[in-house]
Amino acid sequence: MSVTVLVVIVSVSLQVSHYATCACLSDKHQYPTFFRTIPSDQFQADALAKLVKHFGWTWIGAIRSDSDYGNNGMASFLQAAHREGICVEYSESFYRTHPRSRIQRVADVIRRATAVVVVAFAAAGDMRILLEELAREPSPPRQWVGSEAWVTDSDMLRFNVCTGAIGVGIQRSVIPGLRDFLVDLSPAQVAASPVLTEFWEDAFNCRLKRRASTDKITCDGTENILKLQSQYKDTSQLRITNMVYKAVYAIAHAIHNVVCKEANSTTLWCDRDTKMKSSQVLSQMKRVNFSQNGYHVSFDANGDPVATYELVNWQKSKSGSIELVTVGQYDASLPTGQEFSINKNITWAEGDTQVPVSVCSQSCPRGTRKVLQKGKPICCYDCTSCPEGEINNKTDSTDCFPCPKEFWPSAKRDICLPKPVEFLSYDEVLGIILATFSVGGACLAIVTAAVFFRHRATAIVKANNSELSFLLLFSLALCFLCSLTFIGAPANWSCMLRHTAFGITFVLCISCVLGKTIVVLMAFRATLPGNNVMKWFGPLQQRMTVVFFTLIQVLICTLWLVLSPPFPIKNLTTYKERIILECALGSAIGFWAVLGYIGLLAMFCFVLAVLGRKLPDNFNEAKLITFSMLIFCAVWITFIPAYVSSPGKFTVAVEIFAILASTFGLIVCIFVPKCFIILFRPEKNTKKCMMSKNI
Template identity: 70%
Template sequence: MIGGIFSIHYYVSSTEYNYTSQPNAPHCTGSLDFRELRFARTMVFAIKEINNSSELLPGVTLGYQIHDSCASVPVAVKVAFQLANGIEPVFFPNQSCSKSATVHAVVGESGSTPSIAMSRILGPFAIPQVSHYATCACLSDKLQYPTFSRTIPSDYFQAAALARLVKHFGWTWIGAVRSDSDYGNNGMAAFLQAAQAEGICVEYSEAFYRTNPRAKVRRVVEVIRRSTARVIVAFVASGDMLVLLSELEGMALAPLQWIGSESWVTDREMLRFHLFAGAIGFGIPRSVIPGLRDFLLDLEPAQVSHSALLTEFWESAFDCSLGGSQTTAGQKPCDGKQNLRDLHNPYTDTSQLRVSNMVYKAVYAIAHAMQSIICTDRPNSPRHCKTSVPVEPRQVMEHLRKVNFTRNGYKVSFDANGDPVATYELVNWQVKDGHMEFVTVGHYDASAPDGQVFTMKKNITWASGQPQVPVSVCSESCPPGTRKAVQRGRPVCCYDCVPCSEGEISNATDSLDCITCSADYWSNAEKDECVPKPVEFLSFHEVLGIILTSCSLTGACMTIMVAAVFYRHRDTPIVKANNSELSFLLLFSLKLCFLCSLTFIGRPSEWSCMLRHTAFGITFVLCISCVLGKTLVVLMAFRATLPGSNVMKWFGPSQQRLSVVLFTLVQTVICTLWLILSPPFPLRNMKHYKERIILECDLGSESAFWAVLGYIGLLSILCFVLAFLARKLPDNFNEAKFITFSMLIFCAVWITFIPAYVSTPGKFTVAVEIFAILASSFGLIMCIFAPKCFIILFRPEQNTKKHMMGKMPSKSL
């Protein structure tokens, strides 16, 4: 005997307890669920098919008891007790309770919550229960439900499949509704966990039950209407979904993309709601059961009248009464011409047998378990079954987990938790020729290798007939060059797009963090790519470099021109009077000063870095040494005119040359030690500017650099003081006053140079140094040599010995 429990009705009569009389037993009310009736009739068909088979349980007849649970826990518990103990209304205390159960196995229930209640009753009696439609993942716990098995996959797999489906289409902001039952609550909990792992956010998660007050269902509808999510995942039982859709129908809603669980997404009762056009969801694979349609439709009024349930179905389907003259209000008597083949309802629709096949496989699984108990296979002989062997439910339960067979091309087996392999069809609700149809557009197979678990084979029609995938996100995707910043107090899917900082990039959409570019690279303007940092140095090709180069070459040419004028007029008094030898040496050193500024321009190299500072230091000391020598000559010459003075013999040409050599030698020693101990070297400076690289010459030893400048400054100050003292010596052409002006300019330039050099960044540091060199060099040549050249070229009458001796009045310049 096999028991069957189905939710053929969805409501149970309410009973008033007055505690004065025995309450009536609860009974089912409400409209008949034709689909559930088809499930029950499929069980009958499978049992009759097995009884007529010579291969399966030969000589053994299976019986059945089918009950309606009304999808109610109290009724399901009552039926479970009846299947376990019998239906005797009276209990006799002197009888033993150790007798066997009235059934060897149970098929059902359709809902998870009634199945849980039944399993807790049937479990202690070791009666195996095989459900065709209870998908709650909690039922896989064999510690709590040791005798429970099912032919439909667990919601654990469906939840993972739904989360992967949502992620596949890029929906990160969804709404969720569920049945307030074990099926809905456990299924939605598994989905939310899988969705969180996929980075999907849920705007709301609402629960309701079909028996809830209408106000609560309306509140759920209002949440859906006000939400911004355009995709809704509904883990709802089909009976509950009908209640929700009845409230949603007729409301002005924005197009919503419904994602359904297998409970309702393949229920043809829902097809009348055009609100669901474009809905998608995972359903049990469609199947074919040969002979089932004929069995379902081969019902005659005489056969129907023997069953109260079939009578109710017949009268409801044809809107007539089988009671003859005793008709109910508004019903005419059935005239016997009614034919089920003329009807189109969920009972007669066998085009997409999905859950019906689960019932079919459940019955066959129980039959195979029984056969493994009482039948033995012998080689070269027909199967032999011992019909006299008593079969206990516990034995059926033990052998049920081991079954492994194929029926009508569908494999049946169970794992250690009593679950089958999870396979689903992706079903899309499409309107064709004005009618809604279920169209299979993809498959999901949890046992397939990675990358092949989810496959698509057809295009999907979306909500409102849109050809493109709907968009449902809390925030638009962040483009490359930005990163996601979560909004305070909101889910992680709600974020702001914050531009990457300087030196950081994001080269992908929806980047969580920006990537810092390596040391030699910097972010471009769009912040989506690291590009090489521009290298900066004072180049010959830029405007500033061209100007400074021109000034340097101009100064060098000017020096050569002055030297040419002096050489041509070397025998004139003004050239002789100003120590022509030191003048030519000074012009030579000035030329070197002008040219050494060119070493500061261009890409720094190891040799240019060592040359630029040492050449500058030595040439400038040579220059100042010549000026200092000329100043001393002026002072000594005045002393030599005093009576009894013999000072000029101590500062003749040899001494002048020696002084220049000695002064220059000191600077040469300093520069040599600098180059030996810690020479300047080229450096890629990336500290001052983050966005570019400055090529510069590191001083190596800053002490040596400031020693070079300090020595030049010391000689300059000494020269300035001596020239200042000699500025008013009696002479028509006193060179000391010009040297004073030149040293004043020289010192002013270099005193100004120090803070400018320290504070100026990058290539402008080099420009400041070149400017100081050129300015001081031009100051020297203009103050010392310009007046002489003017007299030589334009006032030759003053270029006489008498005039130089002060014996002729001078004219103002």
Template identity: 60%
Template structure:
């Protein structure tokens, strides 16, 4: 190639241009007579280009030449592949098909290959126009895009090297308004670009809980409705409480069926069967009234849940109180010359239950008349949701209902506690004492738990208190008697009931 450049059929300017390039590239002279300095040497024509590093061979500074460089080498690799196949006596493919399969690295370490569409991997330098002190614009490389790298490493930027408008290092803001804070939404300013807007506070029942949040509502920026929350039959907690209420109802019905079947036996008759059946009926209502607390509150459900709860529980406690008074009166009746039972016979027992319950009915009527409970949307307890609950209306009415139940429960507990040490044939007082102890403990712990429970959990606490106290009354008052009726029938006799050492039920 060097000989051809020096005149073998070539024009002189071709030879001179190539000779000058060669001498400059390798810092040598072809003729010793032209040596101008002692440190120069004579060109041999066999200099190695691979070891030269200067502005002519640095392809990173000249992207266009670099692409030409890659193209020439791609063809060279393809021709080399064809040559190898020819030497191995294989089928010769076209240069195009050979180029498709090439994959090599350049001297700078760049990978060269073509994808299934025949396109090379894209690689771009990201330039930033930066003015210098002399007023000249300098093109500074501030990043690189290389499609041959993994997806998370294809784009790399040196943000600290960027120079923005007016020689600023601060990234310019693309909007003319600040981001909207939580609780507001964007409203575009009339006649101005879309980057200019006002921040309008969300209306009651709506929320925008992220800074600069844009919630698209067809074509406009708007807030979204808060999620409504209440204790539902469809969630796990609602299902469990419903199952517990229905199980208690079924359990009460089974006990009532047992008592009705064995209503003529001494143990049922000795424990005042009329009050016992009325107590079982009221317990059934207590279990069922807990279901009114589940589901979305409405005007009728809010009034029903509190009044039904207040009246059924007073009916229940009135029956227990009547049974307790019967126990005390029966013991006094056994004393010589006592005539007390005629003052608290069956008629007086029914009248006492009606009177105690009627007082609660009057309290509930006054409550519903003056300021009844009503459905209420609580926006303040949580920022991201609405709590659907029943407002009490008159707080005095609510606490009057609870207070009256508590007063009867304490009175019943005191009387039963006084009767706990009576002879064995009156040992039902021990069962009543324990059941009322559970009842009072449940409702005493209910008050702080109810006050500290958020949202729908306060309703769940109230339902739990109703179910726990109902189960306590049912189990303590009736299960021991069912045990004797079903499993110890030999003790269910008049002789055993009247004996001084009567069988203990508890």
């Protein structure tokens, strides 16, 4: 649009323009007395940028007239687009007088570009040249967004390449009485206006007065404008004319406010002979605030009106021609995000009803983050999955965020879910198997005790120290059952019970085995002539030995529980994606002291059993104890590295397995051979066979 202004002068210093849109005219330091009724190009640039953003277009092309209007307007648009996060693939300028090669180059840029949306801030004459060039070799479908200078020009509607174009336009208005005035003009009134004279003579192909250089006939006064097929009679599309209308009324209101004063609350007194000063009219112009013909008129501190535009769309009619359709409004005075109101369906490029997509990169879904492509604008990026342990619950985010400690990302990494809690439970196969063996082992110990009790009077039971045997079977049953405390969700009581019960019952078990081993050795020595050693290791001493060794373990466990007992914890470090419920040792020294004491007794018992394994008596248990202690020691030696290296609930499973394996080793090696003789070889269960050298 030209910066030529319609200037209405009241004295020499007040100017009101209906047509000048240059943003530079808003500078009150340079133009203190300038007002206008048409919004400046700054508002238009902001409106176009928000329009592009409104439809989600972030990757656009930009072309402009190589003139003050195009260059200044596009500069303002690019600044506004940058604020809205819009990226520009290319920005080209051209002018109607440029050589065709320059116009072709701009057209080729549009054809080759990946941006679907093209924003054109250009004058109608320049756009006509470019669109003619594009029509020669059509480009892929492009969605045109236009400034009001060309997008509302009815002469441009012949270019089908721009079907679906959308842009902003100056508001239309039907000025009351204007059409009647135009169609009722007499030839004499027309002849008084050079503009109307030219129109009249062109429309009717006649001349209103004789001219030397014309061959037209003289108008005879019978010409009828009502019969004329011309846009002259169409006053429904008056945009710039409406700005003139508002400008005239603005000046009229300012003058009225200078010459008229309120005499009282109901009377207005006007002095038509008042000599007005330009400063008075200027002061009143700044205060102008009225509505005329359905439009509000006022000026801001820069002399600009409130920026309101129509949203216009190029739509094909049923006849196939392109029509300019108003589809909405833009009001810059409304809150951010509410400036646009669209009240009609919009036709897009090539008549499509779906909003076209114009982005450099597709939107990054939740669970991913944007990574900018090197050397390209911020709208061009790749989508990469969030790192392990992090999520992103927003689209097009540049960052991922870690989940809280007890949460873990979903498979899509878009939400944090509570980590599954893992522990060895009775509901899983491994827990069921271990619990079954525990209960089965306890039942085996009870059944063995029942067999021994039923045959307590037989030689083999008497020869193997029945009292210690029953105490050993009782302790073995407790060892089997104590493994059950390791299954299930850890609690304060279970963490303390499982380790102390295990430590005490095993010491009780090993103490009984140790007692039986000592009895074997002492019994052999007692058979030697003159040796009365068994009187120092009778039943009372055997009981005291078991109690003494067990009390030491009880003392160790008591100190452990008092000073730093085991307690349940949530292990968040072994596995990142789940929580392991387990028992912390509290004091590692206490735990290893309990194990170390058991190991010390087992080694002592093993050494004594080895020493007595070759004693000649058939009732000698030393061989059986040697094997049982060998199994016991092998199990617990291999337990240590397995315990340290096993993760999560398998640590507990390894501990239970060690308990069961060593306990089964004891009961099988020591008691199964005897039960076999008692139940299936009763003929050998006699004192004679026990005293024989060979069975």
